[in-house]
Amino acid sequence: MARSNRSRSRAARAREEHPELDVERLTSGWRRTEVRGGREWNVQPVSEAQAAKAYLCPGCGQDVAPGVAHLVAWRADGVLGDAADLASRRHWHTHCWRIGAA
Template identity: 85%
Template sequence: MARSNRSRGRAARAREPHPELDIERMTASWRRIEVRGGREWNVQPVSELQAVKPYLCPGCGLEVAPGVAHLVVWRADGVLGDAADLAARRHWHIHCWRIVTQ
């Protein structure tokens, strides 16, 4: 019997497991460590082109709109481990991160 190269559609994709978070991939690009308030924070910039979803900034409570450069920030010294810290990351306006965490 000949093999079909057609897509199997939504039903086949629905059975595939959801990929896990790849911590190394998420933390590999332009990430830096900053110390604020006696704690270490991972700070990773997001360019205008990479910003495709809206988020709420914890500094001002306003939306970080798609297409706006911003920062993704998460604990670098958390006690629950890297996966938990990465899951708790937040998207900040650049100016909010500078002002609120001085």
């Protein structure tokens, strides 16, 4: 039987070369940087599916319950370095962060 010299289609190669997209990661949001009160903050949205634990919101003092979409914020310009800033991150209700309780 003769062998075909034709190359595979572009679509067939693309399916083989690229991993499947992680939809949850894409819909969970992206980390961004915001400036508040002269300080730079990293802000990372957390989706309902990713919110597995309860946290205390520093803005209102109420619980951020498991399964509730919220934000995680930490300093981006701290003097003690990135590891210390990341260790001091806090989980905020989205509303509390938006009204500027930081």
